[in-house]
Amino acid sequence: MSSIQLKSAESSAETTIVIQSETNKGKLRLGSLTALVIGSMIGSGVFSLPQNMASGAGPLAIVIGWLITAVGMLALVFIYQSLALRKPELNTGPYAYAKAGFGPFVGFNSAWGYWLSAWIGNVSYAVVVFSALSYFFPAFGEGNTWQAVIGASVLLWLVHVLIMAGIREAAVVNLIVTIAKIAPIVLFIEVAVVAFKVDIFSADFSGLGNASLGSITAQVKSTMLVTLWVFIGIEGASVYSARAERRKDIATATITGFLTCLALYALVSLLSLGILNQPELAALKNPSMAGVLEAVVGPWGAILINIALVVSVAGAFLSWTLLAAEIPHAAAKDGTMPAFFARESNKGVPSASLLITNLLVQAFLLVTLFAQSTYQALFSIASVAILVPYILSGAYAAKLAITGEAYQPDESRTGPVIIGLVATVYGLWLVYAADPAYLFMCAVLYAPGIIFYAVARRRAGRQIFKPVEAFFAIALVAVGLLAAYEMWTGAVSPF
Numbered sequence: 001m002s003s004i005q006l007k008s009a010e011s012s013a014e015t016t017i018v019i020q021s022e023t024n025k026g027k028l029r030l031g032s033l034t035a036l037v038i039g040s041m042i043g044s045g046v047f048s049l050p051q052n053m054a055s056g057a058g059p060l061a062i063v064i065g066w067l068i069t070a071v072g073m074l075a076l077v078f079i080y081q082s083l084a085l086r087k088p089e090l091n092t093g094p095y096a097y098a099k100a101g102f103g104p105f106v107g108f109n110s111a112w113g114y115w116l117s118a119w120i121g122n123v124s125y126a127v128v129v130f131s132a133l134s135y136f137f138p139a140f141g142e143g144n145t146w147q148a149v150i151g152a153s154v155l156l157w158l159v160h161v162l163i164m165a166g167i168r169e170a171a172v173v174n175l176i177v178t179i180a181k182i183a184p185i186v187l188f189i190e191v192a193v194v195a196f197k198v199d200i201f202s203a204d205f206s207g208l209g210n211a212s213l214g215s216i217t218a219q220v221k222s223t224m225l226v227t228l229w230v231f232i233g234i235e236g237a238s239v240y241s242a243r244a245e246r247r248k249d250i251a252t253a254t255i256t257g258f259l260t261c262l263a264l265y266a267l268v269s270l271l272s273l274g275i276l277n278q279p280e281l282a283a284l285k286n287p288s289m290a291g292v293l294e295a296v297v298g299p300w301g302a303i304l305i306n307i308a309l310v311v312s313v314a315g316a317f318l319s320w321t322l323l324a325a326e327i328p329h330a331a332a333k334d335g336t337m338p339a340f341f342a343r344e345s346n347k348g349v350p351s352a353s354l355l356i357t358n359l360l361v362q363a364f365l366l367v368t369l370f371a372q373s374t375y376q377a378l379f380s381i382a383s384v385a386i387l388v389p390y391i392l393s394g395a396y397a398a399k400l401a402i403t404g405e406a407y408q409p410d411e412s413r414t415g416p417v418i419i420g421l422v423a424t425v426y427g428l429w430l431v432y433a434a435d436p437a438y439l440f441m442c443a444v445l446y447a448p449g450i451i452f453y454a455v456a457r458r459r460a461g462r463q464i465f466k467p468v469e470a471f472f473a474i475a476l477v478a479v480g481l482l483a484a485y486e487m488w489t490g491a492v493s494p495f
Contacts, residue, residue: 007461010146019167027168028171029086030239032172033176033249033250034253034257035179035253038178038257039451041124042312042315042316043157044264044316045127045226045229045230046082046268046312046481047286047287047288047312048287048289049269049272049287050276050281050288051284051288052226053226053281054269054272054273055282055475057213057220058206058207058208059201059206059218060096060206060207060216061207061213061216062269062270063114064220065223065224065227066223066266067153068224068227068228069228071422072259073262075419075420075422075423075426076398076427077234078255078425079423080238082235082416083254085248085395086400087100087406092112092237092330094390095331096233096330097393098392098393101395102396104469105453105466106392107331109449110389111331111337112452113334113385113388114327114386114389115324115327115357116385116485117382118327118386120364122321123476125317126152126155126156126361126367127148127152128309129155129310129317130147130151130283132287133310134148135303149366149369153362153365156219156321156362156365157358159318159321160358163318163321163325163352166347172265174318174319178315181308183224183295183308184305184308185264188293188305189264189268192272195275196274196276199276199279200274200329201270201273207278211354212276221433224429224430227381230265233323234254235402255490257348275296275492276291279367286304289305290304302352306333322353325357327352328341328357329353331339332353332456335460335462338459340352341353381444381445382442383434383438384442387431387434387439388439390423394421394424394426394427397416397419397420397422400420401413401416401417417481440482440483440492443476443479443482443483447479450473464475
């Protein structure tokens with residue numbers, strides 16, 4: 001999860017700030033943008049892939065799962081690649097595309113859901129950092145002891161200070177950390193290739209020998225959300241597009257980052273199945289990559305992976321702090337969110353949005369100390385919220401191709417229509433795989449945002465709702481109240 005974009009002239013609803021207006025000073029080049037994409041995706045998930053994938057599937061289903069993910073995510077990659085070039089006036093990725101395609105209220109909800117998912121997820125990163133450090137310092141426990149919360153708070157405000165020093169400076173740090181986090185993953189793959197045994201990999205290849213795994217379809221479904229979560233952040237370069245030195249670098253960075261991460265992820269999960277069998281992998285504690293490497297090289301393998309996990313998650317924490325601060329800042333610049341989110345420092349950093357975001361993270365770190373189950377419930381719900389912006393991005397791309405907007409009159413649009421529909425259907429499939437009940441519970445988090453939207457629109461002197469938007473706002477509040485009641489009574493639960 002990655003760095004930031006700053007918003008440009010208010011003349012364009014979705015353009016991000018240019019730090020030193022008409023020059024390239026402070027702009028991000030291809031290497032930094034690619035690191036932002038990779039850094040935004042590689043967090044803690046890759047280090048738990050062996051156990052996470054094997055816990056519900058055998059080798060065949062895992063291979064199928066990666067193939068489906070490759071097609072679906074590649075469609076999404078092409079969406080962001082195409083939109084970056086066809087709609088250069090739209091920055092901040094998912095928010096801008098949702099607003100341009102479906103109106104300000106839908107755009108706001110895309111931004112709101114993305115922001116919630118980002119900063120609540122960042123609490124999880126802070127917890128994971130100190131949970132990993134407990135391998136060396138047991139007092140940190142599961143990352144929610146008072147010692148861990150103090151440590152996580154220090155990390156949070158150190159990151160805050162770093163970002164306030166300047167966005168490009170933070171991007172340089174992210175580039176260094178991204179290289180540092182990839183190196184041990186590559187080492188793991190090299191060791192796993194040497195230790196890989198075909199007979200272990202091929203034994204019960206279908207997984208049907210283990211009745212608890214279920215059918216191939218059930219096994220494949222179990223892999224879907226695992227493969228999704230490790231790709232969250234694929235839109236990173238698109239979100240930071242206003243900061244790119246060259247617009248075409250957005251597309252290049254996105255596809256390069258995706259292919260790099262796809263190769264790393266697939267190799268980590270599949271090679272592990274040739275070292276330990278499915279039941280052994282499923283029984284490992286996370287980060288399970290440590291257990292796999294330890295089985296090959298001894299205790300130092302587990303030590304290396306735990307250190308790598310700390311570095312990787314700390315880097316992802318930096319990336320997603322930048323990202324979480326940028327989205328509400330972008331929405332505030334065009335009057336979709338309250339104006340105070342748009343305030344900037346003299347270095348062009350979205351200071352108010354950053355401060356509000358980090359204060360919320362700090363508050364929820366305390367929640368993890370006193371009410372871990374409450375935080376886990378919110379995290380489980382908010383994780384699904386990020387699927388909505390992905391679905392809207394695919395739908396917007398399909399809409400452009402169908403209407404012909406941004407296309408030449410004689411340009412073929414069949415391919416873009418198919419890709420847009422594939423990306424949209426893939427997003428809907430993921431909601432199904434996650435369990436639609438999670439999306440239902442998301443209404444509890446989405447409904448309060450209507451207050452912020454109404455305040456922002458009123459102060460900007462704009463009509464708050466169009467008739468259709470008013471209908472959807474009322475429906476969202478009604479569903480939110482119903483979901484809250486159902487959760488209160490225990491009829492639905494995020495656990």
